[in-house]
Amino acid sequence: MRILIIEDDTAIAANLYDYLAGAGYEPEHAADGVTGMHRAANEEWSAILLDVALPGMDGFTLCRRLREQARRDTPVLMLTAKDTLDDKLAGFGHGADDYLVKPFSLKEVQARLAALVKRSTSQVVPNVLRHGDISLDPGTLAVERAGRAIRLPRKCLHLLQLLMASPGRVQRRAELEIAVWGETLPDSDTLRAHIHTLRRALTAEGEPNPIETVHGIGYRMGRSDAP
Template identity: 65%
Template structure:
């Protein structure tokens, strides 16, 4: 999933980036309102984290223009130091889906972000993904196979979540590269290396491979692993 962070404080933006990337999100950052509006309209985002006090265009105006002028319903979580009730109400009036006051906990940002995206996608009922004996807890971004904890680096975690959201669907290499790395596409061997790392982590002794390679096409999850290559 892709998240746009709109924040002019570089230290806050960096902390958010590090935390969300470690949780498996694809992240990009805009440091002023005008650039943020262009980026928000240029591609599809799963959510936007939006500061209110921005150079160029304030967050309220940006959110209003997204909703009223561009007709975008991308979920927006406003992050701001303004804690007065009128400020919060103004955020919702201008189209925000949720509102969090600084200073905030990164864990709370992650929890609110995940819940907001699930509401938008109609996935409120489930907090986990399961395929065969693999379980991905979406609230903690932890992975288990047959009860065994599986530790994954951020990109592999993101890759697994994409595959588990549409089991047995074949994802092309181009799709996976775009969803995991965004516009900064990796070299030709990077995806292959991450799939190999993911396989090694998921497959313990005696466990079948759940990732199938369709040579020249892409990858998919398979239930029994009988056809996995």
């Protein structure tokens, strides 16, 4: 899961980055509000850790613009030294999903992030995903390619949904394994076998293989030339 840390305190940002990276997340860092707003609005994130007192643009303004102007519903966990009830209400009023007062426990940050991401993904009813001539309806789990219905095992469906949700982005093996199998990780060949099954189903009528292997890293949905 990609996490954007928008924090100007380099020590706090480094601690968050190292802890989340060690826990299997993919953290990125922005040190000011303007950069943070640009990245939050123009890239896909599982969640955002947002400081309030930022140079360039404060966290309250950033969060409000993210919701109202960029129309992004990415979960936002505010991190701040401001601990009054009015401060917390202001954070929620500007669009934050949760609020954590400094100093905080890194374990609590991770726990709250996990809860926010789970809540967000369980509540969102996404549109039909499309990649070239392939479509996947997350609501019905119906998969088609050029109008041909494709039946897939459930875990292959989950893999396809993850890959189609971020076309072009390389998804690491560990990231896919955690998303599909949770804490009970499969053996080293299980993911490869499921990718093989998925590819075989998608290319059963001689269509080009849409899933690229990025050797030593993971997989991604390749370029689509279809409209």
